[in-house]
Amino acid sequence: MSSEKQYMLVAAIDFGTTYSGYAFSFRDEFLKDPLKISANNWNAGSRGLVSLKTPSCVLFEPSKKFHSFGYEAEDKYAELALDNQHQDWFFFWRFKMSLYKHKHLSRDLMISDATGKNMPAIDVFACAIQFLSMDLLQTCKNQVSQIEESDIRWVLTVPAIWSDAAKQFMRESAEKGGIPSKQLLISLEPEAAAILCRYLPLDKLSVGSNALSPFEPGSKYVVIDAGGGTIDMAVHEIQQSGKIKELYKASGGHWGGANVDKAFIDLISEIIGKTVMEEISKSHTFDLMDLYREFEVKKRTLVPGQNGKAVFKIPFQFIEVYKLLTGKDVTNTIESIQKYKDSIAMKGDKMIIDPRVVHTIFSPSCYEIANHLEDLLEKCERHDIKTILMVGGFSESRFLQEQIRTRLPDCRIIIPADPGLAVLKGAVICGHDPSVVTARVSRYTYGTCTMVPFMSKIHPHSKMIKNKRDETYCKDIFAKIVQIGQSVSSEELHVLQINNPADEDKDVKDIQLFVSTKANPTFITDPSCKRIGCLQLDFKTPEHTQKYSVEVAILTSGTEVTVRVKNKSTGETKLENLDFLA
Structure with a gap:
């Protein structure tokens, strides 16, 4: 992904559980005024309204050919339903959460429409994203006719608590929908909202004209992105440079x-x-x-x-x-x-x-959110956080606001104007300056599989293996590269060198990668561990030594993870994104 190219246009898509929208800004305008961001006005069809977002629903013909998205899809489906002609059509709505609910996400995921008929999820997501991107592109070309698609940096927002597999699923859906992967940036929703709020004047933050800005260097806050599906919470600190550092791993739940x-x-x-x-x-x-x-x-x-x-x-x-x-x-x-x-x-x-x-209708969700927030602040007690930034459409709920104010009376609650658009507009700013977040906290422990000399007092006998030289080793050792909760700077490379005994009849070695929800997993077979990818390296060398040496590195570039594997004997290197959907 190119982060150095200065794109003429940044176009962001906020694909939400209940509503979606897009916004954009041209680079020359951004340099003059970062808040000069254009958002589309959607015609609400039969309702005779105009809104800045459209319902996240997709309609397919009985042949599974894409028909429409948003208000247009709703109106067509209503028209079909009046004549009882809708049963063979495919109508999907509120389907985004399927990527959060499935623990073992794959490219083959099927999702059900409003009447229980199934289609591949990736086709539904791809068509929705394609519609939004094409509509956005046409809107931009109406302003600047000579713009080329290669001039656009695309930004797609996702919840911070989503798994790496869900983020990859959205990237592949966008690519299938026509967005070049190298031009696509995945933006975490609470980060995007916080980035926008950094630029907003105080009178747009509901803090009073005489109040101190919550985004001065050294300021710390929790941002709550309360959307339709998930609730994302992130803990940030503003650096002297004005950039953002994450202090605690993103957390939240399905309480939107x-x-x-x-x-x-x-x-x-x-x-x-x-x-x-x-x-x-x-x-x-x-x-x-x-x-x-x-x-x-x-x-x-x-x-x-x-x-x-x-x-x-x-x-x-x-x-x-x-x-x-x-x-x-x-x-x-x-x-x-x-x-x-x-x-x-x-x-x-x-x-x-x-x-x-x-x-009683509002209480369960509001209670869960406030509970989690209290727990989060307790875990971050040493940071002495007293500011809470609330964004997302559900942040407008007075029930949620009251629950948080009642439970945390000593905290300052900040709600920007139009909190439902904060993520979308912030994603545009993030596209112009992807380096605005300098460090994030790892949500997983990343590592690879290795062997160590077998020690009977430590290792279970079931893990013992012998090589052709009758040497005993313990297999399936989790070799840690990055630990859960570890602060990781953008573009930082974390390297682990592994020396393993060679298996002479194999010239190609599989370098397997794993994640764990535990800080110090022992074996890759532990319940907390999951295999996330495999890279192959050629180890056939003129010397054909008895041992091979591998350097495995995790590159935390932005919001996604890349792995680099290097054969120390030959210098052969492979660098690619991990496949979390395998």
């Missing part, structure tokens, strides 16, 4: 705004019953999506402790299907449920919910 949406849908399902909800999900998918959207919009305005009740419009089909399948009126059913008879009511197609019930 979509979980609150699901809690609301689960409440509806509890009232109307599982059988009715399954029928609606299968035969009235778009009505279910309408309910999700109704809550998605309304939840941003809900305030903890408000005296008034929350009112939600329930799609007519919910009421009709319930009556058809049960012979009952949903209003009477609610009144018969002891715990809801005084807190939930139906009037026509309006569901009126008591504030106490609304609180």
